[in-house]
Amino acid sequence: MLYRVEGIVIRSMDYGEGNKIITICTENAGKVGVLVRGAKKVKSRHAALTQLFTTAEYVFFRNVTGLGTLNSGEISSSHHVLRQDIVLAAYASYACELLDRVLQDEETGSFWYHQLKACLDALEEGKDPGITINLYEMKILQTAGYGPELLSCISCGRDLSEEDSNVAVSPRLGGVLCRSCKHMDPPALKISPKSLKLLRLFARLDLRRMGHVDVKEETKAELKAVMRAFMDMQLGLNLKSQSFLDQMEKYGL
Known part of the structure; x- marks a missing residue:
């Protein structure tokens, strides 16, 4: 059967002497694997279609299930800027690997696709990569069914003000704790009113509507720590791209 889909390459691997297998997150057909014959050859007309982050229309033959075989494709965005910058490439690779690990084969991927594209x-x-990734992580958590409770105490249900300086975040329990309920999770992370306000914004904001934001470094560090804790506790994924990002931070890149 012939398929024609809009998709983003989230994984690309060599196969045999001259071929590649790409995994694409599609707008309407979920996550699919496609064999691209001859993609490693110097003069291959399909080589560009196998590059990570590439957004294109892919036409491939495929049985009901299993691997497809590329027939043709037309690139709409190569995202070559991301591949040329080591820092941007690291963040983009993390976004793709995260989606690849969370999204199941054949799972409807329209929302996932649009959030990754955004x-x-x-x-x-040139939008702040740390804030962009934190917002993206929030969308991943929410769509996977692990979105944190940020408006009221996860234990007693009391509504919490954004100005409350005694709020803690419990990745283990999946939300915020008021001062009276902090004992429910002693390792819960203290969070500033500014960071809580941004987390609540992340929870209701679609990535496609994200503008340029100016966030202080200490607030970004706090957001990163909180989101990392949520990702580790709720999803528990060991991602190579995350390890690389950690190494970059360690060496000040």
Whole structure:
């Protein structure tokens, strides 16, 4: 059967002497694997279609299930800027690997597709990569069914003000704790009113509507720590791209 889909390359691997297998997150057909014959050859007309982060229309033959075989494709955005910058490439790779690990084969991927596309576009447009990724992580958590409770105490249900300086975040329990309920999770992370306000904004904001934001470094560090804790506790993924990002931070890149 012939398929024609809009998709983003989230994984690309060599196969045999001259071929590649790409995994694409599609707008309407979920996550699919496609064999691209001859993609490693110097004069291959399909080589560009196998590059990570590439957004294109892919036409491939495929049985009901299993691997497809590329027939043709037309690139709409190569995102070459992301591949040329080591820092942007690291963030974009993390976004792709995260989605690859969370999204199941054949799972309807329209929302996932649009959030990833918006994430890559934001990185390429020069928007703050840390904030962009934190917002993207929030969308991943919410869509996977692990979105944190940020408006009221996860234990007693009391509504919490954004100005409350005694709020803690419990990744283990999946939300915020008021001062009276902090004992429910002693390792819960203290969070500033500014960071809580931004987390609540992340929870209700679509990545496609993200503008340029100016966030202080200490607030970004706090947001990163909180989101990392949520990702580790709720999803528990061991991602190579995350390890590389950690190494970059360690060496000040």
